[in-house]
Amino acid sequence: xxxxxxxxxxxxxxxxxxxxxxxxxxxxxxxxxxxxxxxxxxxxxxxxxxxxxxxxxxxxxxxxxxxxxxxxxxxxxxxxxxxxxxxxxxxxxxxxxxxxxxxxxxxxxxxxxxxxxxxxxxxxxxxxxxxxxxxxxxxxxxxxxxxxxxxxxxxxxxxxxxxxxxxxxxxxxxxxxxxxxxxxxxxxxxxxxxxxxxxxxxxxxxxxxxxxxxxxxxxxxxxxxxxxxxxxxxxxxxxxxxxxxxxxxxxxxxxxxxxxxxxxxxxxxxxxxxxxxxxxxxxxxxxxxxxxxxxxxxxxxxxxxxxxxxxxxxxxxxxxxxxxxxxxx
Amino acid sequence: xxxxxxxxxxxxxxxxxxxxxxxxxxxxxxxxxxxxxxxxxxxxxxxxxxxxxxxxxxxxxxxxxxxxxxxxxxxxxxxxxxxxxxxxxxxxxxxxxxxxxxxxxxxxxxxxxxxxxxxxxxxxxxxxxxxxxxxxxxxxxxxxxxxxxxxxxxxxxxxxxxxxxxxxxxxxxxxxxxxxxxxxxxxxxxxxxxxxxxxxxxxxxxxxxxxxxxxxxxxxxxxxxxxxxxxxxxxxxxxxxxxxxxxxxxxxxxxxxxxxxxxxxxxxxxxxxxxxxxxxxxxxxxxxxxxxxxxxxxxxxxxxxxxxxxxxxxxxxxxxxxxxxxxxxx
Amino acid sequence: xxxxxxxxxxxxxxxxxxxxxxxxxxxxxxxxxxxxxxxxxxxxxxxxxxxxxxxxxxxxxxxxxxxxxxxxxxxxxxxxxxxxxxxxxxxxxxxxxxxxxxxxxxxxxxxxxxxxxxxxxxxxxxxxxxxxxxxxxxxxxxxxxxxxxxxxxxxxxxxxxxxxxxxxxxxxxxxxxxxxxxxxxxxxxxxxxxxxxxxxxxxxxxxxxxxxxxxxxxxxxxxxxxxxxxxxxxxxxxxxxxxxxxxxxxxxxxxxx
Numbered sequence: 001x002x003x004x005x006x007x008x009x010x011x012x013x014x015x016x017x018x019x020x021x022x023x024x025x026x027x028x029x030x031x032x033x034x035x036x037x038x039x040x041x042x043x044x045x046x047x048x049x050x051x052x053x054x055x056x057x058x059x060x061x062x063x064x065x066x067x068x069x070x071x072x073x074x075x076x077x078x079x080x081x082x083x084x085x086x087x088x089x090x091x092x093x094x095x096x097x098x099x100x101x102x103x104x105x106x107x108x109x110x111x112x113x114x115x116x117x118x119x120x121x122x123x124x125x126x127x128x129x130x131x132x133x134x135x136x137x138x139x140x141x142x143x144x145x146x147x148x149x150x151x152x153x154x155x156x157x158x159x160x161x162x163x164x165x166x167x168x169x170x171x172x173x174x175x176x177x178x179x180x181x182x183x184x185x186x187x188x189x190x191x192x193x194x195x196x197x198x199x200x201x202x203x204x205x206x207x208x209x210x211x212x213x214x215x216x217x218x219x220x221x222x223x224x225x226x227x228x229x230x231x232x233x234x235x236x237x238x239x240x241x242x243x244x245x246x247x248x249x250x251x252x253x254x255x256x257x258x259x260x261x262x263x264x265x266x267x268x269x270x271x272x273x274x275x276x277x278x279x280x281x282x283x284x285x286x287x288x289x290x291x292x293x294x295x296x297x298x299x300x301x302x303x304x305x306x307x308x309x310x311x312x313x314x315x316x317x318x319x320x321x322x323x324x325x326x327x328x329x
Numbered sequence: 330x331x332x333x334x335x336x337x338x339x340x341x342x343x344x345x346x347x348x349x350x351x352x353x354x355x356x357x358x359x360x361x362x363x364x365x366x367x368x369x370x371x372x373x374x375x376x377x378x379x380x381x382x383x384x385x386x387x388x389x390x391x392x393x394x395x396x397x398x399x400x401x402x403x404x405x406x407x408x409x410x411x412x413x414x415x416x417x418x419x420x421x422x423x424x425x426x427x428x429x430x431x432x433x434x435x436x437x438x439x440x441x442x443x444x445x446x447x448x449x450x451x452x453x454x455x456x457x458x459x460x461x462x463x464x465x466x467x468x469x470x471x472x473x474x475x476x477x478x479x480x481x482x483x484x485x486x487x488x489x490x491x492x493x494x495x496x497x498x499x500x501x502x503x504x505x506x507x508x509x510x511x512x513x514x515x516x517x518x519x520x521x522x523x524x525x526x527x528x529x530x531x532x533x534x535x536x537x538x539x540x541x542x543x544x545x546x547x548x549x550x551x552x553x554x555x556x557x558x559x560x561x562x563x564x565x566x567x568x569x570x571x572x573x574x575x576x577x578x579x580x581x582x583x584x585x586x587x588x589x590x591x592x593x594x595x596x597x598x599x600x601x602x603x604x605x606x607x608x609x610x611x612x613x614x615x616x617x618x619x620x621x622x623x624x625x626x627x628x629x630x631x632x633x634x635x636x637x638x639x640x641x642x643x644x645x646x647x648x649x650x651x652x653x654x655x656x657x658x659x
Numbered sequence: 660x661x662x663x664x665x666x667x668x669x670x671x672x673x674x675x676x677x678x679x680x681x682x683x684x685x686x687x688x689x690x691x692x693x694x695x696x697x698x699x700x701x702x703x704x705x706x707x708x709x710x711x712x713x714x715x716x717x718x719x720x721x722x723x724x725x726x727x728x729x730x731x732x733x734x735x736x737x738x739x740x741x742x743x744x745x746x747x748x749x750x751x752x753x754x755x756x757x758x759x760x761x762x763x764x765x766x767x768x769x770x771x772x773x774x775x776x777x778x779x780x781x782x783x784x785x786x787x788x789x790x791x792x793x794x795x796x797x798x799x800x801x802x803x804x805x806x807x808x809x810x811x812x813x814x815x816x817x818x819x820x821x822x823x824x825x826x827x828x829x830x831x832x833x834x835x836x837x838x839x840x841x842x843x844x845x846x847x848x849x850x851x852x853x854x855x856x857x858x859x860x861x862x863x864x865x866x867x868x869x870x871x872x873x874x875x876x877x878x879x880x881x882x883x884x885x886x887x888x889x890x891x892x893x894x895x896x897x898x899x900x901x902x903x904x905x906x907x908x909x910x911x912x913x914x915x916x
Binding site: 071090091093094095096097098099100101102104105107116118119120123126127223224226 | 359360361362378381382385386387441442494497500501503504507512514515517631632
C-alpha cells in the first residue's frame with residue numbers, strides 16, 4: 001500500500017512539474033539518465049531502440065509515428081497482435097549491437113533508447129536529434145517513463161490515463177489480497193531453470209505485489225542469479241513461475257528428476273506466464289497483467305480468473321487496440 | 330631493373346590499388362544511404378545530414394577498418410619474423426587474452442565506456458608479463474618467450490573465465506562475448522583518433538627498427554655476434570608491434586586470424602622473399618579487413634562480428650594462393 | 660707476425676659444471692689456428708666465450724689489444740666475425756641481404772645500409788665465389804653455397820679475428836678442403852687471425868698454420884705446422900685419440916683410426 005502511495009505522489013509531482021512546460025513545443029524534459037533534452041516540435045518519426053519503450057509507444061497510440069524499432073521485432077507477439085506494421089520497419093539493432101547508421105537512416109526526430117546505450121545517445125545528439133534515455137527498472141520508473149514519452153509526443157493525456165489504470169488495478173489487487181497468506185515463490189530465468197530473480201530485480205517486486213514472498217530473498221543483486229540444484233532444493237518454494245519467453249517448458253521442470261522433491265513440483269505448482277502476448281515479468285506497460293496473473297494463479301480464491309481476464313481485455317482493447325484471445329490468457 | 334624488382338613493384342602497385350578501391354567501396358556501403366554524390370558534396374564542404382553521417386560515422390569507420398587491418402598485418406609479420414615461425418601471432422604473448430581481460434574488467438566492475446583504454450592496457454600488460462617472466466627465467470632465446478607467453482595467456486583466460494561467472498548473463502556476458510568477436514560498428518571520431526595515434530607510433534617505431542627485425546630472425550648467438558643486443562632489441566620490437574595489436578583491440582575488440590593470414594598472403598605474393606614483407610602485409614591486412622567489414626555491414630538483420638568474416642574471407646584466399654604456388658612448383 | 664688474439668687463463672662453464680680451465684692461447688696475424696678436441700671437450704664453448712655469448716668466469720681476452728671480455732656486442736662484432744655451426748637464416752632473404760648484415764655493427768641503429776655498403780657486400784660475395792647468386796633466396800641455395808654466403812658475411816665485417824665453429828661438419832670432402840684453403844687465403848689477404856674448431860684432424864694438420872689441442876679443459880698442446888716434427892705430431896695425436904696411425908705424404912697429413 002505504501003508503495004502505491006509513493007507512486008501516486010511521484011506521479012503527481014512529475015505531472016505538476018511537467019504540466020508547466022506542456023501543451024506546446026518546444027518542450028524541455030529531464031530523461032531517466034538525468035539528461036536535459038529539448039524537443040523542438042511534435043515528433044513524427046520516432047525511433048525506439050528498446051522493446052519496452054516500443055510497447056509503451058504502441059500503448060500511447062504512437063505506432064503510426066514510429067519510423068524504426070529494435071531488432072527481433074518479428075519475435076514479439078504483441079507487435080503482430082496490435083501493430084503488425086512495426087515488424088516491417090527497419091531495425092536499429094539491439095542494446096549490445098546498436099546500429100547508429102540505421103538509426104540515422106530512418107531520419108528520426110526523436111530517439112528513445114535504454115540507459116545503457118548512453119554512448120550511442122551522445123553520438124546521435126551530435127546530429128541535433130533529441131534522444132530520451134529510459135530506465136524502467138521498477139513500477140515507479142515505469143510510470144515515469146510512460147509519462148515522459150507522453151509529454152514528449154503530445155500524448156500526455158493518454159499516458160496519465162494508462163498510469164492511472166495501472167495504479168488502480170494494482171490497488172484493487174492489493175485490496176483483494178490483503179487477508180491472504182503470502183506464498184513463497186521463485187521466478188526462474190529465460191534461458192535456464194537454474195537461474196532465478198534475486199531480491200533487487202523487478203520480478204521480486206512483482207511477487208510482492210501479488211502477495212508472494214521471493215524464495216530467493218536473501219540473494220542480493222540486480223542481475224539474474226545462477227543457482228545450483230542444491231540451492232533450489234534448500235529454498236523449496238511453494239510455487240515456481242516460468243517467464244513467457246523461456247526456452248524451456250513447465251514439463252521440463254516437472255520432469256526433471258533432480259527437482260522431484262520440491263514442494264512446487266510435487267504439488268504441480270509450476271506455472272508459465274501466458275506466452276502469446278508480452279514478457280509480463282519485465283517492466284512493460286502491460287506488466288501489471290503479470291502481477292494480476294500471478295495473483296490469480298497463487299491466490300485463486302481471493303483474486304478470480306474472471307477478474308484477471310476482464311482487466312487484461314480492458315487494457316489490451318483500450319491501449320493496444322486488439323481483443324486478446326481468452327484461451328491464451 | 331632486375332626481374333624480382335619489377336615483379337615486386339607490380340605486386341605493390343596492385344595491392345595499393347586494391348586497398349584504395351576497397352576503401353572507396355567501403356565508404357559507399359552502410360545502413361545509412363550515402364551516394365557518391367553525397368560523398369563528393371561532403372568533401373567539398375557541403376551541409377546536411379548525409380554529410381554529417383559521412384564525416385562522423387562512415388569515414389571514421391572505414392578508416393578504422395583500414396588502419397586496423399594494416400596494423401594487424403604488420404604486427405603479425407613482425408611476430409612471424411621475430412619468432413622465425415609462420416604460426417606466430419600476437420596471441421602467443423597473450424595480447425588478445427590480456428585485452429579481453431581488460432575489457433571484461435571494465436564491463437563487469439566498472440563502466441563499459443572504459444573498456445577501450447582497459448583493453449589497451451590489458452594487452453600491453455600481458456606482453457609486459459611475458460617479457461618479465463622470460464627475464465626471470467634467465468634464458469634469452471625465443472623458446473623461453475613462447476613458454477612465458479603461453480603461461481600469461483592461460484592466466485589471462487582464467488581471469489576472463491572468473492569474470493564471466495560474476496557477469497550478468499543478459500547484459501554483461503553478452504558484452505564480453507561481443508568483444509571477443511570484434512566489431513567496427515561503434516567507431517566514432519574520438520575512438521579513431523586514439524587508434525590513429527597509437528598506430529602511427531607503432532608504424533614509425535617499426536620502420537626505424539626495420540633493419541633490426543631482420544637481424545632478430547637469426548638464432549640468438551648469430552644475431553649477437555653481429556652486434557645486436559638481442560634482449561633489449563627484441564623487447565623494443567615486440568613492444569612496438571604489440572602497440573599496434575593492443576590499439577586495434579581497444580577500438581574494435583579481438584579480430585581473429587588477421588595477424589596470421591595477412592602476412593601469409595603477403596609472403597605467397599612475394600613468392601617467398603622476405604624483402605617488402607612488412608609493407609605488403611600492411612596492404613594485405615588492410616584489404617582483408619576492409620572487405621570483412623564491408624561484408625559485416627551487408628549482413629541482413631544484425632551486423633555480423635568481423636572475426637567471423639576475416640576467417641571466412643581470409644582462409645580461402647590464402648588457400649588459393651597456396652594451391653597456385655604448389656601448382657607452379659610442379 | 661703480430662699477435663692478434665690473446666687468451667689468458669680463461670675459465671668458463673655452465674652452471675656448476677666447469678668446461679674450460681685456465682685456457683691460454685695466442686693467434687697471430689694471417690695465422691689459421693685449428694682447435695682440435697674430442698666431442699664435449701669445449702671447443703664450441705671456447706668460441707662462444709671469446710664472442711661474449713657465454714660469460715667467462717675468469718681470465719682475459721684481447722683482440723689487437725682491445726679487451727673483449729665484458730665488451731658490448733657491437734664492439735665485439737667490429738673486431739670478430741663468427742661462422743656458427745648451424746645457421747638458420749630466413750629462407751626468404753637473399754644472399755646479398757644476409758651479407759649486408761655483416762655491416763650492422765658499424766651502421767647506426769635506425770639507418771638503412773648505404774649504397775657503398777651494398778657494393779662492398781656484392782664484392783665480398785664475388786670474392787667467395789658466390790657473386791652470381793647474390794639476388795637468390797637463401798632457400799634456393801645448397802649447403803655449400805650457403806656456407807660461402809656466411810663466409811662472405813664474415814668478410815663484410817672486416818674482422819681482425821675469424822671464429823669458425825666446425826665449418827667442415829656439414830660439407831662433403833672436396834668442399835671441406837676447399838673451404839679451409841679459402842679461409843687460409845682470406846686470413847693472409849685480410850691480415851686477420853682465424854681460430855677454427857675442427858672435426859677432421861687430417862684437415863686441421865694439413866691446411867692450418869697451427870693446431871691447438873683442447874683436452875681436460877685446457878690447451879695441452881700447440882703445434883706449429885711449419886716446423887712440427889713428425890714425432891711431435893704423432894705424440895699429440897696419440898694423446899688425444901689413442902692408438903691411431905699418423906701418415907705424412909706430399910705435405911699433407913692423414914690420421915687413420
